[in-house]
Amino acid sequence: MSTTTLPTRRRGVDYKKFLANNGALVGLVVLCLALFIATPDFLTGPNLLNIGIQVSTVAVLAFGMTFVIVAGGIDLSVGSVAALSAMSSGWMFASAGLPGWLALVGGLVVGALAGAINGLANAYGKLPSFIATLAMLSVARGLTLVISDGRPIKTAPEVSFLGGNLGPVPMPIVILVIAALAASFLLNRTVIGRSMYAVGGNAEAARLSGLPVKRILVTVFALAGLFAALAGLLLAGRLDSAQPQAAAGYELDAIAAVVIGGASLSGGLGRISGTLVGALVLVVIRNGLNLLNVTSFWQQVVIGLVIALAVGIDVLRRKTRNS
Amino acid sequence: MTQQPLLTLQNVGKVFGSVTVINDVTVSVYPGQVQVLLGENGAGKSTLIKMMAGVYQPDSGHIVVDGNTVTLPNTRAAEALGIATIHQELNLVPSMSIAENVMLGRMPTKHGLVDRRALRQQARAALALIGLDIDVDALVGDLGIARQQLVEIAKALSINARILILDEPTAALTRHETENLFAVMADLRQRGVGMLFISHHLDEIAEVGDTVTVLRDGEFIGEVPASTSEDELVKLMVGRGIEDQFPRVSENLSQAVEVLTVENLTSTGLFSNISFTVKAGEVLGIAGLVGAGRTELIRAIAGADRYTSGTVAVRGQNLPKGDIKAAIAAGIGHVPEDRKGQGLVLDASVNNNLGYATLASTAKLGLVDFAGQRRRATEVAKRLRIRMHTIDQPIGALSGGNQQKAVFGRWIIAASTVLLLDEPTRGVDVGAKVEIYELMNTITAAGGAILMVSSELPEILGMSDRILVMRDGRLAGELSSAEATQDAVMTLAARDVDEKHEQR
Numbered sequence: 079m080s081t082t083t084l085p086t087r088r089r090g091v092d093y094k095k096f097l098a099n100n101g102a103l104v105g106l107v108v109l110c111l112a113l114f115i116a117t118p119d120f121l122t123g124p125n126l127l128n129i130g131i132q133v134s135t136v137a138v139l140a141f142g143m144t145f146v147i148v149a150g151g152i153d154l155s156v157g158s159v160a161a162l163s164a165m166s167s168g169w170m171f172a173s174a175g176l177p178g179w180l181a182l183v184g185g186l187v188v189g190a191l192a193g194a195i196n197g198l199a200n201a202y203g204k205l206p207s208f209i210a211t212l213a214m215l216s217v218a219r220g221l222t223l224v225i226s227d228g229r230p231i232k233t234a235p236e237v238s239f240l241g242g243n244l245g246p247v248p249m250p251i252v253i254l255v256i257a258a259l260a261a262s263f264l265l266n267r268t269v270i271g272r273s274m275y276a277v278g279g280n281a282e283a284a285r286l287s288g289l290p291v292k293r294i295l296v297t298v299f300a301l302a303g304l305f306a307a308l309a310g311l312l313l314a315g316r317l318d319s320a321q322p323q324a325a326a327g328y329e330l331d332a333i334a335a336v337v338i339g340g341a342s343l344s345g346g347l348g349r350i351s352g353t354l355v356g357a358l359v360l361v362v363i364r365n366g367l368n369l370l371n372v373t374s375f376w377q378q379v380v381i382g383l384v385i386a387l388a389v390g391i392d393v394l395r396r397k398t399r400n401s
Numbered sequence: 402m403t404q405q406p407l408l409t410l411q412n413v414g415k416v417f418g419s420v421t422v423i424n425d426v427t428v429s430v431y432p433g434q435v436q437v438l439l440g441e442n443g444a445g446k447s448t449l450i451k452m453m454a455g456v457y458q459p460d461s462g463h464i465v466v467d468g469n470t471v472t473l474p475n476t477r478a479a480e481a482l483g484i485a486t487i488h489q490e491l492n493l494v495p496s497m498s499i500a501e502n503v504m505l506g507r508m509p510t511k512h513g514l515v516d517r518r519a520l521r522q523q524a525r526a527a528l529a530l531i532g533l534d535i536d537v538d539a540l541v542g543d544l545g546i547a548r549q550q551l552v553e554i555a556k557a558l559s560i561n562a563r564i565l566i567l568d569e570p571t572a573a574l575t576r577h578e579t580e581n582l583f584a585v586m587a588d589l590r591q592r593g594v595g596m597l598f599i600s601h602h603l604d605e606i607a608e609v610g611d612t613v614t615v616l617r618d619g620e621f622i623g624e625v626p627a628s629t630s631e632d633e634l635v636k637l638m639v640g641r642g643i644e645d646q647f648p649r650v651s652e653n654l655s656q657a658v659e660v661l662t663v664e665n666l667t668s669t670g671l672f673s674n675i676s677f678t679v680k681a682g683e684v685l686g687i688a689g690l691v692g693a694g695r696t697e698l699i700r701a702i703a704g705a706d707r708y709t710s711g712t713v714a715v716r717g718q719n720l721p722k723g724d725i726k727a728a729i730a731a732g733i734g735h736v737p738e739d740r741k742g743q744g745l746v747l748d749a750s751v752n753n754n755l756g757y758a759t760l761a762s763t764a765k766l767g768l769v770d771f772a773g774q775r776r777r778a779t780e781v782a783k784r785l786r787i788r789m790h791t792i793d794q795p796i797g798a799l800s801g802g803n804q805q806k807a808v809f810g811r812w813i814i815a816a817s818t819v820l821l822l823d824e825p826t827r828g829v830d831v832g833a834k835v836e837i838y839e840l841m842n843t844i845t846a847a848g849g850a851i852l853m854v855s856s857e858l859p860e861i862l863g864m865s866d867r868i869l870v871m872r873d874g875r876l877a878g879e880l881s882s883a884e885a886t887q888d889a890v891m892t893l894a895a896r897d898v899d900e901k902h903e904q905r
Contacts, residue, residue: 267768267769268764268767268768268769269760269761269764269767269768269769270767271769272753272760272769273760273761275746275749275753276746276749276753276757276760279746279747279748279749280742280743280745280746280747282742282743283742283743283744283745283746283757284746284757285705285725286703286705286725286735286737286743286744287757287758287811288725288726288728288729288757288758288761289757289760289761290726346746346748346749347748
């Protein structure tokens with residue numbers, strides 16, 4: 079069937095549905111308008127670039143998390159894996175003397191491997207993903223400290239390039255865009271991506287339909303590890319060094335971004351575009367509160383309330399739609 | 402009737418959005434009588450019982466209890482008037498004991514602590530109401546469905562329920578368990594409890610009911626005595642006569658080749674030494690009691706579970722153990738027992754659900770063939786007459802019959818030639834059942850082979866060309882369709898069944 083056989087849809091009327099399905103986006107727009115009115119510092123070039131850089135780390139982590147949550151799991155280890163990957167990359171360059179580009183690729187491989195171990199423990203070892211990745215959260219952070227002896231390690235220039243600029247545009251933003259497109263392509267177009275929705279929606283039905291559920295789960299966690307590694311390298315690139323305590327607690331931001339973006343923690347639902355909006359909501363709120371001179375203590379309170387509010391609205395929306 | 406009804410829904414109506422689900426329906430429950438509510442899925446039965454239970458409030462008409470008009474703003478109000486519902490999904494906590502479940506929410510206390518002795522005593526008294534003598538300290542999760550149901554009924558009675566709403570209580574029960582339940586119902590009738598009974602098994606109506614209220618598309622169609630013939634009931638319910646409930650058209654199998662060959666299949670503790678063949682064009686039925694190992698057998702053949710020894714071959718090719726993908730590649734399609742839990746991804750669209758088995762095989766370079774998948778899904782949905790708004794609708798919103806057709810459709814798209822059906826019409830209404838049977842005819846006419854497990858004897862007898870009977874994990878016998886009767890099957894299936902078996 080080609081597009082010509084589709085009935086001509088009344089595009090103008092669908093805005094209600096669009097709003098209902100993109101609550102986070104509406105919230106983001108309202109938030110930006112409010113900040114635009116509240117402070118002249120918000121809508122300035124440097125501030126927007128700053129937001130872009132800030133969001134790149136959170137969003138890249140959260141893209142990986144989106145795969146996991148869509149497939150019905152959770153990954154608490156992404157912050158630690160990000161740090162471990164960056165630190166391993168730094169070690170490969172500074173201590174093992176590998177070429178910079180190889181150290182960069184090596185960091186990504188470490189992340190993917192750590193993720194794959196999560197997946198193996200979950201799919202074959204039958205550990206709930208919460209437990210498997212909680213263990214990895216601790217193991218990966220520990221290894222990071224072991225490798226670095228608790229001190230920062232200088233990273234390769236190739237890694238620093240990730241934190242630099244491409245002409246007027248900061249590299250993290252370029253990476254963010256590429257990562258978003260890649261993740262979205264993977265989730266929407268490929269067999270493995272579509273399978274993730276089936277596994278998250280009903281793993282047994284997916285299995286009985288012949289989908290290789292275990293292999294899919296391993297891939298999903300490996301991807302989450304890979305994206306975490308990329309986020310870790312982005313962070314390291316900005317500082318020209320891998321920090322032992324980098325990205326600590328970022329897993330919670332990543333989960334929050336995915337959930338604000340409309341994914342369901344019970345699996346089967348979620349979009350990369352939603353996650354990107356979710357990450358933007360988090361970062362813009364922090365940025366705005368900074369501009370308005372709200373202390374970081376209060377910021378945490380606000381962020382927590384926003385997460386509860388966003389998910390609460392979502393739950394309510396689904397409930398009214400179903401009845 | 403001169404007797405005053407316990408409960409009457411008087412000319413009630415209910416509208417959701419712009420859809421009228423119930424229009425001007427009147428139904429009464431009398432003391433000591435079983436009122437049967439009959440209708441296809443979507444006829445409005447559940448909406449009606451939810452009105453009685455205080456979940457929904459009628460938009461028009463009113464509710465009368467003991468001659469007084471009442472409003473039931475919530476379930477608590479309904480309970481206070483003695484109205485209790487036994488749902489299909491039981492409201493018990495599996496990890497707590499029977500006593501705790503029976504007394505849940507009103508545990509006897511002493512000095513602020515649970516009084517264990519009184520708890521057991523009161524629970525035992527409640528269970529005695531229906532003549533159930535079991536260890537009240539056993540965990541509810543360790544009981545079979547049938548006993549769990551009885552525990553729930555005892556719980557309702559102990560809260561002084563006078564009106565029991567039984568929503569498809571027999572759907573998951575064996576014949577023997579059903580008879581037990583009916584005995585309890587007969588006893589309750591003696592004691593003046595009014596019951597509202599819902600069942601898809603027409604043969605149970607005359608057995609247990611007094612009067613039948615028939616609904617169709619939310620409208621009151623008529624009230625008839627429970628002794629009305631099944632054909633007449635079907636006609637009232639569907640709105641047209643269904644000439645043949647089991648329209649099996651058998652193929653000539655004299656020249657047919659063996660498609661599925663199972664030899665000495667054994668899975669320790671589940672089934673042992675099972676051997677049989679299914680020919681192209683044949684429907685082989687497997688009968689037996691729940692727990693006889695039928696589902697386990699079918700899952701092993703499908704590759705869903707590993708087995709201990711033996712072989713499964715399709716067209717002479719042995720299949721590897723526990724490999725669903727290889728089974729599918731060999732032409733096997735598995736329609737599992739639990740449609741919602743194992744067959745479908747309920748939140749996903751009809752389109753996606755139809756395409757899971759062919760997602761990988763039709764992909765190019767790992768990219769999904771969206772256009773092709775959609776085209777095939779649209780074609781099959783049309784062919785199987787799956788009733789839906791659009792193919793992008795979540796499949797969970799469809800009726801049971803249409804959901805089941807979609808599971809079949811998945812294997813038709815995958816060009817499966819050996820279909821393993823496990824309770825293919827469970828929770829499917831009469832009209833859709835016949836459509837599924839006709840679909841089975843189409844499949845066998847095209848040379849497909851069907852292996853069907855079913856707990857509904859009329860279905861096994863009506864649709865199988867040959868019947869295997871399983872008992873305690875073994876083949877107890879084989880019957881041709883000519884020699885098979887309910888009695889013959891049950892004699893093979895239930896020989897030596899003792900209480901231990903019943904308790905599973």
